[in-house]
Amino acid sequence: MPDAPALLSTTSIAKSYGPVVALRSVDFTVRPGETHALLGANGAGKSTLVKILAGVQSADSGQVFVNGQPVDFPAPLDAMTAGIATVFQDPALIPHLTVSENLRLSSIAPAKFVEWLGWFDLADLDLNALVQELPLDTLRMVDLARAVARDPQVLLLDEITAALTADQAERVFALLAYWKGLGRSAVLITHRLAEVMRVCDRATILRDGRNVALIETASVNERQLVEAMLGAPVKPVAQESRETGNAGQGQNALEARGLTSRHLVQDVSFAVKSGEILGVVALEGQGQERLFELLSGERQPSAGEILVGGKSRHFRSPYDAVRDGVVLVPGDRLLALLPSLPVRENLAVPIFNHIRRWLGIPQDEPQRVAKAIDRLSIDTRAASQVRRLSGGNQQKVVIGRWLVAGFRTLLCFDPTRGIDIQTKREIYALLRELAANGAAILLYTSELAEIPLVCDRVIVIHAGRVVDEQAAATATESSLLTAAHGLEVAV
Amino acid sequence: MSQSPAPTTAKNAKSIGLTFRLLAFLAAHPTLILLGVLAILVLVAGNIRPSYLTVAGLRTTLLQAAPLGILAASQTILMLTGGIDLSVTMIATGAAYVTANQSPNGAAVAILFGILVGLVAGSANGVGVAVFRVNPLIMTLAMSGILLGLFTAWTQTILQGSTQVGGLIKTVSAGAFWDNRIPYSVVVWAVLSLLLIWLLRRMGWGRLLYATGDNEVAVRLAGVRVWQVRISAYALAGVLGALAGILLAGRTGAVDLQLASTFLLPSVAAAVIGGTSIFGGVGGYAGTILGALILSVLNSILTFLNVGQAIQQVVYGLIVLALAWGYAGLTRRG
Structure with missing residues (x-):
């Protein structure tokens, strides 16, 4: 297997919130030009890992690398500068501002943003509409267009398809294919295994705050993915x-x-x-x-x-x-x-x-x-x-x-x-x-x-x-x- | 100071322990601090003008405190829900106008009409805040403007006629009994106070006021129709404002459009001094009573010192600012 240098990787990332341990130790690697799935049951630590990679939170221990260089993200802007753009589960837009006002806050070229909106069939979106008046699925697409317009090396997409209709999801998959063609990478967090099998090259599975498996999706079926997500039976408390x-x-x-x-x-x-x-x-x-x-x-x-x-x-x-x-x-x-x-x-x-x-x-x-x-x-x-x-x-x-x-x-x-x-x-x-x-x-x-x-x-x-x-x-x-x-x- | 070091230290430690316990006790019973402040202010006033510490002197303060205390009751009720009423003094003025206008028909009819003004205006505030979700500051500020405009126009038209209030209202507002010692208006205030404290502490409605101010969502999820709580609170605040207006009209005997306007800031200040949080959910009327008394004594002191009305307003403003700042600090730490 040709071992391409990692575009984004982590070693032994750990994070606790008070007494609650969210991540125990995560080693995670994204190659250039791959679409990588991050899987795990509720509470496995997926969202925490995303927050750390996006610079929203910092890890208690462990190291993040971009292009082999150790990096430190004290703030979200540092992650963006390093080429990582994130679309979070909840729209990161200010509700009582218009779309274009939100855009201005993030120093993204409007032309590029509008071009990407066209990709998602939203070319006729009124940029002067208040964010709070737009439906959730449109906001997810706006968020995605904004992230792509940053021209990042890695796209982090947290449950991007959860709020989308089927045809909107198709457009996201088309984008992911195009993105891969450019030699860029994407990390997809999703519960929909059919999507994983279809668009992802590899999948890292988290359980109880650890990476427990790294799977080439071409070599498994959906049922095997579920089995990999299951851990040892949890001790019953009731x-x-x-x-x-x-x-x-x-x-x-x-x-x-x-x-x-x-x-x-x-x-x-x-x-x-x-x-x-x-x-x-x-x-x-x-x-x-x-x-x-x-x-x-x-x-x-x-x-x-x-x-x-x-x-x-x-x-x-x-x-x-x-x-x-x-x-x-x-x-x-x-x-x-x-x-x-x-x-x-x-x-x-x-x-x-x-x-x-x-x-x-x-x-x-x-x-x-x-x-x-x-x-x-x-x-x-x-x-x-x-x-x-x-x-x-x-x-x-x-x-x-x-x-x-x-x-x-x-x-x-x-x-x-x-x-x-x-x-x-x-x-x-x-x-x-x-x-x-x-x-x-x-x-x-x-x-x-x-x-x-x-x-x-x-x-x-x-x-x-x-x-x-x-x-x-x-x-x-x-x-x-x-x-x-x-x-x-x-x- | 020729004591040996050792006993001094022990004595200091003991006195520090005592001081600490005293402070903890006071923190648990903030009303005692307010009572202390009130007592000090009364003594200061008496020091400046010895005649203040007589029946007549204290009566003046109480006559001043009664309408202020009732206006502050409106603010207390609303602040507990996280609201406020900036129109309460205009409601008071409007109610006083209508009462004066109806005075030729007898005191009972006149007072009834006055209260009706408060009920209508207060309910309108409540509907605006609870149903149409207008911010309480904006809603009541707008109501104040609307009332001022309406009454300015009406005094030239439908409210032409009597601007004097009748004998009974005058007696109740300005008169006193028991050898002219106890003003009737203080009795009115005392009865209302007992009623309010009972409403807030012993009634489901009072519980809901606190709960609404603390977390409106939790109250709604408990199956309470929060709009009913809010409208009833604003309606009662309006009625209390009207009663205060009638007392003010009776005190001066005649009404004008500036009748109650200087009471707006003190009415908020009295509630804040009394420990009711502007953010809702915390406080009570007992503290507000002390707040109203403290402000009234302060008012007397400032009058004795020949400080004008303008400076008095500045002082009230500073008190509200200082206390609000203090509360904000407390909330941040908590």
């Missing part, structure tokens, strides 16, 4: 909380029929019964955030309907959903907390969600709050301000307020993200207990290993659609990850 029995015998508590929201959620149908925990599995950016927003009343679907207890409901706001007993534990717990208020007031907020209860505080409020604190064993040593609690305790407060207020269907979005094992165990045990008492629970989690242990059934979402349903008891990390990549699961 084994003892698993209860089999009468789960899923109840009525349909919450049902979705043909739910659609732009191209993010497409024709999603499923039902959760009382007493059942329905797991949702999806890789990042497959529309699961939007699905939870639709179910919790934060947004309205463009088509399809939501049924509660068999009756069609129209949620105009979270108020309507909560009145119907459908409550949300959001993925970002800070969204649901009142940081400067005490635990007690945080837990009691939903009590006052109807104007009739504004005058007064229920007599049993202290008991209800105390019961929730007790049941969740919330550490109340720093109870005067929720901001001082640990992440795990904050998450318990977010769940606890629905114990105080009462609910029928609980929508849990990744409730154990960034939480210690002990608290995880407690939360899973609580979810099982709630289900045993008749609650319906929809649980999205990014930790596939937990699914078989906590859930009764699982649906898998890929590119906005439900692509598979499995019984949790027989689901494995491998079968779930395979399905989550949009592949057929071998029976």
